[in-house]
Amino acid sequence: MSTTTTDIPTTPTPEELAEATAERLAGELSSAAFVAMVALGDALGLYGALHRLGPSTAGAVAAETGCNERLVLEWLSSNAGAGYVTYDPDGEVFALAPGVDAVLVHEASPAFLAPGAEIIRSLYADQARVEAACRGDGGIDWGDHHTCMFTGVERFFATSYRSQLVEGWIPAVPGLEETLRGGARVADVGCGHGISTALMAAAYPASTFHGFDFHAPSLDRARAVAAESGVEATTSYELATAVGYGGGPYDVICFFDALHDMGDPEAAIRHAASEIAEDGVVLLVEPWAGPDRATSLQHPLAKWSYAASTVLCTPCALAQQGPLALGNQAGPARMEELFRANGFTRFEVALETPFNLVIAVRP
Ligand SMILES: C[S@@+](CC[C@H](N)C(=O)[O-])C[C@H]1O[C@@H](n2cnc3c(N)ncnc32)[C@H](O)[C@@H]1O
Numbered sequence: 308m309s310t311t312t313t314d315i316p317t318t319p320t321p322e323e324l325a326e327a328t329a330e331r332l333a334g335e336l337s338s339a340a341f342v343a344m345v346a347l348g349d350a351l352g353l354y355g356a357l358h359r360l361g362p363s364t365a366g367a368v369a370a371e372t373g374c375n376e377r378l379v380l381e382w383l384s385s386n387a388g389a390g391y392v393t394y395d396p397d398g399e400v401f402a403l404a405p406g407v408d409a410v411l412v413h414e415a416s417p418a419f420l421a422p423g424a425e426i427i428r429s430l431y432a433d434q435a436r437v438e439a440a441c442r443g444d445g446g447i448d449w450g451d452h453h454t455c456m457f458t459g460v461e462r463f464f465a466t467s468y469r470s471q472l473v474e475g476w477i478p479a480v481p482g483l484e485e486t487l488r489g490g491a492r493v494a495d496v497g498c499g500h501g502i503s504t505a506l507m508a509a510a511y512p513a514s515t516f517h518g519f520d521f522h523a524p525s526l527d528r529a530r531a532v533a534a535e536s537g538v539e540a541t542t543s544y545e546l547a548t549a550v551g552y553g554g555g556p557y558d559v560i561c562f563f564d565a566l567h568d569m570g571d572p573e574a575a576i577r578h579a580a581s582e583i584a585e586d587g588v589v590l591l592v593e594p595w596a597g598p599d600r601a602t603s604l605q606h607p608l609a610k611w612s613y614a615a616s617t618v619l620c621t622p623c624a625l626a627q628q629g630p631l632a633l634g635n636q637a638g639p640a641r642m643e644e645l646f647r648a649n650g651f652t653r654f655e656v657a658l659e660t661p662f663n664l665v666i667a668v669r670p
Contacts, residue, residue, distance in 0.1 A: 344385045345424035354411040362402040417470035425459030430618045437618050446626030450522050461500040468502050473510040479657040480667040487511040491558035496549050497565025501529025508538035518544040519552040549575035555582030561590045567637050568620050570627020573649050580650025589668040596638040603636045
């Protein structure tokens with residue numbers, strides 16, 4: 308006589324739960340270690356060399372880049388372990404895996420994400436400051452971060468700005484492209500290294516662009532970017548806080564990934580309301596965030612977003628001793644509430660991408 312058994316779901320034991328959690332954390336640790344290898348390869352030009360050379364030995368990559376062969380061999384092996392590089396034991400030959408050049412070699416590619424590793428590097432480099440902030444008032448001045456945060460933010464954001472700002476984000480806001488083509492006065496508030504400012508200036512030569520930021524070294528870099536881009540004639544940069552700039556009325560006021568970093572975002576919004584033309588528009592670009600924390604936590608990049616918010620965005624706002632520290636996951640509902648309470652009447656999410664929200668706000 309045959310017997311049948313029914314699978315009865317069992318609750319995992321504490322030991323099983325601990326084992327699963329340890330496996331999960333080991334995966335995180337392995338990824339974190341590999342991100343350091345991405346930053347290293349990006350800084351030393353190792354990915355570019357492997358791309359130029361094609362399938363190569365560690366010796367050939369070392370010779371091409373002037374790096375130590377023994378260390379290059381270990382670096383290549385880490386990349387092979389992660390699947391970004393292939394390995395042929397016959398002759399110890401390594402090659403970039405298909406698709407990797409678009410993500411780790413070509414700066415102009417819309418998929419170029421290598422500088423993300425520079426930002427992650429800054430999260431570790433600034434750990435001592437973050438510990439002190441956690442034990443204190445939570446503030447870290449924007450200018451106090453490791454230099455790799457500035458270069459990482461510039462280069463990482465540049466990928467989406469280059470491929471999407473003029474091609475996708477601006478056209479998504481009704482009337483904005485026409486305004487810029489016709490010749491508009493534009494303020495880029497919290498412009499940082501001014502990649503967004505220079506790209507818009509290059510695309511809309513009839514308009515003038517005025518970048519404002521409270522971090523002087525960022526403005527030096529923004530001026531250099533404008534010169535490299537050949538847009539010096541239609542761009543200007545001024546050291547000013549988000550409540551301290553003048554020169555309005557502006558047809559367009561932009562906040563690119565900056566409003567949530569400000570210590571008093573409501574005052575910044577009120578100031579924008581006083582500096583904008585009656586028929587003007589605020590172009591607000593924020594990191595993607597859901598309508599509430601529970602939704603934001605479902606996003607595949609949630610752990611990165613909140614980590615950056617812990618180390619970069621929220622401490623920047625807290626260091627300004629304002630009334631609010633929104634964090635980078637403030638979300639569209641909270642932003643709408645703030646704009647409606649401070650002089651604006653129309654708020655429209657024009658576009659959502661995996662990384663960003665593009666929002667148009669009008670008086
Ligand atoms: C994440 S960065 C973004 C920079 C640039 N908009 C971009 O997209 O690459 C935030 C910028 O906001 C600036 N910032 C923060 N608070 C500010 C304030 N209260 N007034 C002016 N600038 C501010 C910082 O100096 C920094 O350059």
